Amino acid sequence: xxxxxxxxxxxxxxxxxxxxxxxxxxxxxxxxxxxxxxxxxxxxxxxxxxxxxxxxxxxxxxxxxxxxxxxxxxxxxxxxxxxxxxxxxxxxxxxxxxxxxxxxxxxxxxxxxxxxxxxxxxxxxxxxxxxxxxxxxxxxxxxxxxxxx
Amino acid sequence: xxxxxxxxxxxxxxxxxxxxxxxxxxxxxxxxxxxxxxxxxxxxxxxxxxxxxxxxxxxxxxxxxxxxxxxxxxxxxxxxxxxxxxxxxxxxxxxxxxxxxxxxxxxxxxxxxxxxxxxxxxxxxxxx
Numbered sequence: 001x002x003x004x005x006x007x008x009x010x011x012x013x014x015x016x017x018x019x020x021x022x023x024x025x026x027x028x029x030x031x032x033x034x035x036x037x038x039x040x041x042x043x044x045x046x047x048x049x050x051x052x053x054x055x056x057x058x059x060x061x062x063x064x065x066x067x068x069x070x071x072x073x074x075x076x077x078x079x080x081x082x083x084x085x086x087x088x089x090x091x092x093x094x095x096x097x098x099x100x101x102x103x104x105x106x107x108x109x110x111x112x113x114x115x116x117x118x119x120x121x122x123x124x125x126x127x128x129x130x131x132x133x134x135x136x137x138x139x140x141x142x143x144x145x146x147x148x149x
Numbered sequence: 150x151x152x153x154x155x156x157x158x159x160x161x162x163x164x165x166x167x168x169x170x171x172x173x174x175x176x177x178x179x180x181x182x183x184x185x186x187x188x189x190x191x192x193x194x195x196x197x198x199x200x201x202x203x204x205x206x207x208x209x210x211x212x213x214x215x216x217x218x219x220x221x222x223x224x225x226x227x228x229x230x231x232x233x234x235x236x237x238x239x240x241x242x243x244x245x246x247x248x249x250x251x252x253x254x255x256x257x258x259x260x261x262x263x264x265x266x267x268x269x270x271x272x273x274x275x276x277x
Protein backbone atom coordinates (compact mmCIF):
# COMPACT_ATOMS: atom_id res chain seq x y z
CA UNK A 1 0.00 0.00 0.00
CA UNK A 2 1.70 3.18 -1.17
CA UNK A 3 1.28 6.47 0.58
CA UNK A 4 1.56 10.02 -0.63
CA UNK A 5 3.98 11.21 2.04
CA UNK A 6 7.58 10.08 2.32
CA UNK A 7 9.27 10.01 5.70
CA UNK A 8 11.88 12.46 4.48
CA UNK A 9 9.11 14.84 3.36
CA UNK A 10 7.17 14.91 6.60
CA UNK A 11 7.48 18.18 8.48
CA UNK A 12 5.67 19.73 11.43
CA UNK A 13 2.95 22.02 10.10
CA UNK A 14 2.47 20.10 6.86
CA UNK A 15 -1.08 19.62 5.63
CA UNK A 16 -2.39 16.16 4.82
CA UNK A 17 -4.03 15.49 1.44
CA UNK A 18 -7.66 16.48 2.04
CA UNK A 19 -10.64 14.32 1.09
CA UNK A 20 -13.86 15.89 -0.21
CA UNK A 21 -17.12 13.92 -0.34
CA UNK A 22 -20.66 14.87 -1.26
CA UNK A 23 -23.23 12.99 0.78
CA UNK A 24 -26.62 11.96 -0.49
CA UNK A 25 -29.35 9.84 1.06
CA UNK A 26 -28.32 7.12 -1.39
CA UNK A 27 -24.80 7.02 0.10
CA UNK A 28 -26.24 6.94 3.63
CA UNK A 29 -28.52 4.04 2.69
CA UNK A 30 -25.59 2.23 1.07
CA UNK A 31 -23.54 2.68 4.23
CA UNK A 32 -26.41 1.32 6.32
CA UNK A 33 -26.49 -1.77 4.11
CA UNK A 34 -22.72 -2.21 4.31
CA UNK A 35 -22.37 -1.64 8.05
CA UNK A 36 -25.64 -3.12 9.26
CA UNK A 37 -26.55 0.11 11.07
CA UNK A 38 -30.18 0.77 10.10
CA UNK A 39 -30.95 3.24 12.88
CA UNK A 40 -34.01 5.11 11.53
CA UNK A 41 -32.36 8.47 12.16
CA UNK A 42 -30.13 7.58 9.21
CA UNK A 43 -32.45 5.80 6.81
CA UNK A 44 -36.10 6.61 7.62
CA UNK A 45 -36.80 10.09 6.26
CA UNK A 46 -40.35 10.23 7.64
CA UNK A 47 -39.22 9.20 11.12
CA UNK A 48 -36.21 11.53 11.10
CA UNK A 49 -38.36 14.48 10.05
CA UNK A 50 -40.31 14.14 13.31
CA UNK A 51 -37.19 14.25 15.50
CA UNK A 52 -35.43 17.38 16.78
CA UNK A 53 -32.84 16.85 14.02
CA UNK A 54 -35.57 17.47 11.44
CA UNK A 55 -34.27 14.95 8.94
CA UNK A 56 -31.91 12.11 8.38
CA UNK A 57 -28.24 12.38 9.22
CA UNK A 58 -25.22 10.46 8.02
CA UNK A 59 -23.63 7.82 10.21
CA UNK A 60 -20.76 9.31 12.19
CA UNK A 61 -18.76 6.23 11.25
CA UNK A 62 -19.20 7.12 7.57
CA UNK A 63 -17.55 10.49 8.11
CA UNK A 64 -14.89 8.78 10.19
CA UNK A 65 -14.20 6.53 7.21
CA UNK A 66 -13.30 9.66 5.23
CA UNK A 67 -10.76 10.57 7.93
CA UNK A 68 -9.28 7.11 7.75
CA UNK A 69 -9.14 7.37 3.95
CA UNK A 70 -7.12 10.57 4.27
CA UNK A 71 -4.76 8.98 6.79
CA UNK A 72 -4.34 5.90 4.59
CA UNK A 73 -3.56 8.12 1.61
CA UNK A 74 -0.96 9.97 3.65
CA UNK A 75 0.65 7.18 5.65
CA UNK A 76 -0.21 3.86 3.95
CA UNK A 77 0.49 0.75 6.00
CA UNK A 78 1.83 2.83 8.87
CA UNK A 79 -1.76 3.95 9.43
CA UNK A 80 -3.34 0.56 8.85
CA UNK A 81 -1.04 -1.12 11.36
CA UNK A 82 -0.24 1.30 14.13
CA UNK A 83 -2.63 4.21 13.68
CA UNK A 84 -4.62 5.71 16.56
CA UNK A 85 -7.66 7.90 16.10
CA UNK A 86 -9.52 9.93 18.72
CA UNK A 87 -12.42 12.16 17.68
CA UNK A 88 -15.47 13.99 18.89
CA UNK A 89 -18.66 14.14 16.86
CA UNK A 90 -19.57 17.83 16.94
CA UNK A 91 -22.48 18.18 14.53
CA UNK A 92 -24.48 15.94 12.21
CA UNK A 93 -23.69 15.60 8.51
CA UNK A 94 -26.81 15.64 6.39
CA UNK A 95 -27.81 14.58 2.90
CA UNK A 96 -26.54 17.11 0.31
CA UNK A 97 -23.69 18.19 2.56
CA UNK A 98 -20.21 18.37 1.08
CA UNK A 99 -17.74 17.21 3.71
CA UNK A 100 -14.12 18.28 3.50
CA UNK A 101 -11.76 16.31 5.69
CA UNK A 102 -8.38 17.84 6.33
CA UNK A 103 -5.46 17.39 8.65
CA UNK A 104 -2.17 18.83 9.75
CA UNK A 105 0.99 17.42 11.26
CA UNK A 106 1.25 18.97 14.72
CA UNK A 107 4.45 17.33 15.86
CA UNK A 108 6.88 14.53 15.16
CA UNK A 109 8.41 12.67 18.08
CA UNK A 110 11.10 10.07 18.34
CA UNK A 111 10.85 7.65 21.25
CA UNK A 112 13.39 4.87 21.57
CA UNK A 113 14.08 4.85 17.86
CA UNK A 114 10.44 4.90 16.78
CA UNK A 115 8.95 7.93 15.08
CA UNK A 116 5.44 9.05 16.01
CA UNK A 117 3.55 11.60 13.93
CA UNK A 118 0.83 13.53 15.78
CA UNK A 119 -1.87 15.01 13.58
CA UNK A 120 -4.93 17.17 14.15
CA UNK A 121 -7.93 16.29 12.01
CA UNK A 122 -11.18 17.95 11.11
CA UNK A 123 -14.20 17.30 8.90
CA UNK A 124 -16.25 20.36 7.97
CA UNK A 125 -19.40 20.87 5.95
CA UNK A 126 -19.83 23.38 3.13
CA UNK A 127 -20.79 26.08 5.66
CA UNK A 128 -17.48 25.63 7.46
CA UNK A 129 -19.14 23.99 10.45
CA UNK A 130 -17.06 21.32 12.14
CA UNK A 131 -18.72 17.93 11.95
CA UNK A 132 -15.89 15.91 13.52
CA UNK A 133 -12.67 17.05 15.12
CA UNK A 134 -9.88 15.15 16.76
CA UNK A 135 -6.42 13.80 16.47
CA UNK A 136 -4.42 10.87 15.23
CA UNK A 137 -1.07 9.33 16.01
CA UNK A 138 0.83 7.33 13.42
CA UNK A 139 3.69 5.07 14.43
CA UNK A 140 6.19 5.00 11.58
CA UNK A 141 7.31 1.44 12.01
CA UNK A 142 7.59 0.96 8.27
CA UNK A 143 9.92 3.24 6.38
CA UNK A 144 8.07 5.19 3.79
CA UNK A 145 9.10 4.28 0.28
CA UNK A 146 5.83 5.21 -1.31
CA UNK A 147 5.47 7.09 -4.50
CA UNK A 148 4.94 10.78 -4.00
CA UNK A 149 2.12 12.13 -6.10
CA UNK B 150 -31.69 -3.24 28.10
CA UNK B 151 -31.94 0.15 29.83
CA UNK B 152 -29.06 2.31 31.13
CA UNK B 153 -29.90 1.27 34.68
CA UNK B 154 -29.65 -2.40 33.75
CA UNK B 155 -26.16 -2.03 32.30
CA UNK B 156 -23.31 -2.69 34.73
CA UNK B 157 -19.71 -1.56 34.52
CA UNK B 158 -17.60 -4.52 33.45
CA UNK B 159 -20.52 -6.21 31.75
CA UNK B 160 -19.33 -7.92 28.58
CA UNK B 161 -21.27 -8.15 25.35
CA UNK B 162 -21.54 -11.45 23.52
CA UNK B 163 -18.96 -11.79 20.75
CA UNK B 164 -20.13 -11.50 17.16
CA UNK B 165 -18.27 -13.01 14.23
CA UNK B 166 -17.98 -11.53 10.75
CA UNK B 167 -16.37 -13.05 7.71
CA UNK B 168 -14.72 -10.22 5.81
CA UNK B 169 -15.08 -11.68 2.35
CA UNK B 170 -14.29 -9.76 -0.81
CA UNK B 171 -17.99 -9.20 -1.48
CA UNK B 172 -18.54 -7.80 2.03
CA UNK B 173 -15.59 -5.43 1.75
CA UNK B 174 -16.49 -4.43 -1.82
CA UNK B 175 -19.89 -3.35 -0.51
CA UNK B 176 -18.23 -1.34 2.26
CA UNK B 177 -15.72 0.30 -0.10
CA UNK B 178 -18.51 1.26 -2.48
CA UNK B 179 -20.53 2.73 0.39
CA UNK B 180 -17.70 4.94 1.66
CA UNK B 181 -16.78 5.99 -1.88
CA UNK B 182 -13.04 5.46 -1.51
CA UNK B 183 -10.31 3.12 -0.37
CA UNK B 184 -10.42 1.21 -3.67
CA UNK B 185 -6.63 0.80 -3.37
CA UNK B 186 -7.10 -1.24 -0.22
CA UNK B 187 -9.61 -3.51 -1.92
CA UNK B 188 -7.18 -4.02 -4.80
CA UNK B 189 -4.39 -4.79 -2.32
CA UNK B 190 -6.59 -7.31 -0.50
CA UNK B 191 -6.63 -5.31 2.75
CA UNK B 192 -9.71 -4.54 4.84
CA UNK B 193 -10.16 -0.79 5.52
CA UNK B 194 -9.69 -0.42 9.29
CA UNK B 195 -12.86 1.63 9.71
CA UNK B 196 -14.82 -1.28 8.23
CA UNK B 197 -13.68 -3.35 11.21
CA UNK B 198 -14.60 -0.44 13.47
CA UNK B 199 -18.06 -0.32 11.92
CA UNK B 200 -18.63 -4.05 12.45
CA UNK B 201 -17.33 -3.84 16.02
CA UNK B 202 -19.75 -1.02 16.78
CA UNK B 203 -22.56 -2.90 15.07
CA UNK B 204 -21.84 -5.93 17.22
CA UNK B 205 -22.36 -3.83 20.34
CA UNK B 206 -25.51 -2.21 19.02
CA UNK B 207 -27.04 -5.67 18.63
CA UNK B 208 -26.51 -6.30 22.33
CA UNK B 209 -28.45 -3.35 23.66
CA UNK B 210 -30.46 -0.42 22.40
CA UNK B 211 -30.24 3.19 23.43
CA UNK B 212 -33.27 5.50 23.62
CA UNK B 213 -34.12 7.97 20.88
CA UNK B 214 -32.12 11.15 21.31
CA UNK B 215 -28.91 9.35 22.29
CA UNK B 216 -25.76 10.76 20.73
CA UNK B 217 -22.56 9.04 19.68
CA UNK B 218 -20.33 11.71 21.20
CA UNK B 219 -16.80 10.47 20.73
CA UNK B 220 -14.83 7.59 19.36
CA UNK B 221 -11.33 6.20 19.68
CA UNK B 222 -9.73 3.46 17.60
CA UNK B 223 -6.33 1.85 17.51
CA UNK B 224 -5.46 -0.26 14.49
CA UNK B 225 -3.11 -2.97 15.64
CA UNK B 226 -2.66 -5.29 12.71
CA UNK B 227 -3.26 -5.45 8.97
CA UNK B 228 -6.36 -7.45 8.21
CA UNK B 229 -6.37 -9.26 4.86
CA UNK B 230 -9.65 -9.73 3.01
CA UNK B 231 -10.96 -13.19 3.85
CA UNK B 232 -10.19 -12.83 7.56
CA UNK B 233 -12.86 -13.84 10.06
CA UNK B 234 -13.04 -11.38 12.92
CA UNK B 235 -14.75 -11.69 16.26
CA UNK B 236 -15.93 -8.43 17.80
CA UNK B 237 -16.71 -7.92 21.43
CA UNK B 238 -16.78 -5.30 24.10
CA UNK B 239 -17.79 -4.29 27.56
CA UNK B 240 -19.16 -1.41 29.57
CA UNK B 241 -16.12 0.55 30.74
CA UNK B 242 -17.83 3.41 32.53
CA UNK B 243 -21.26 4.78 33.45
CA UNK B 244 -21.58 8.40 34.46
CA UNK B 245 -24.70 10.28 35.55
CA UNK B 246 -24.26 13.96 34.79
CA UNK B 247 -27.24 16.26 35.27
CA UNK B 248 -29.92 15.39 32.76
CA UNK B 249 -27.59 13.14 30.81
CA UNK B 250 -26.09 9.71 31.25
CA UNK B 251 -22.74 8.87 29.70
CA UNK B 252 -21.90 5.36 28.67
CA UNK B 253 -18.31 4.48 27.76
CA UNK B 254 -17.92 1.25 25.83
CA UNK B 255 -14.70 -0.60 25.13
CA UNK B 256 -14.61 -2.53 21.90
CA UNK B 257 -12.19 -4.92 20.30
CA UNK B 258 -11.82 -7.19 17.30
CA UNK B 259 -9.76 -10.37 17.08
CA UNK B 260 -8.75 -12.28 13.98
CA UNK B 261 -9.17 -16.05 13.65
CA UNK B 262 -5.77 -16.55 15.31
CA UNK B 263 -7.08 -14.67 18.38
CA UNK B 264 -4.78 -11.73 17.70
CA UNK B 265 -6.24 -8.35 18.54
CA UNK B 266 -6.50 -6.31 15.34
CA UNK B 267 -8.47 -3.34 16.64
CA UNK B 268 -9.35 -1.79 19.96
CA UNK B 269 -11.41 1.25 20.69
CA UNK B 270 -13.67 3.20 22.94
CA UNK B 271 -17.01 4.85 22.23
CA UNK B 272 -18.84 7.39 24.37
CA UNK B 273 -22.62 7.54 24.07
CA UNK B 274 -24.65 10.36 25.63
CA UNK B 275 -28.08 9.17 26.71
CA UNK B 276 -30.86 11.57 27.76
CA UNK B 277 -32.36 10.76 31.16
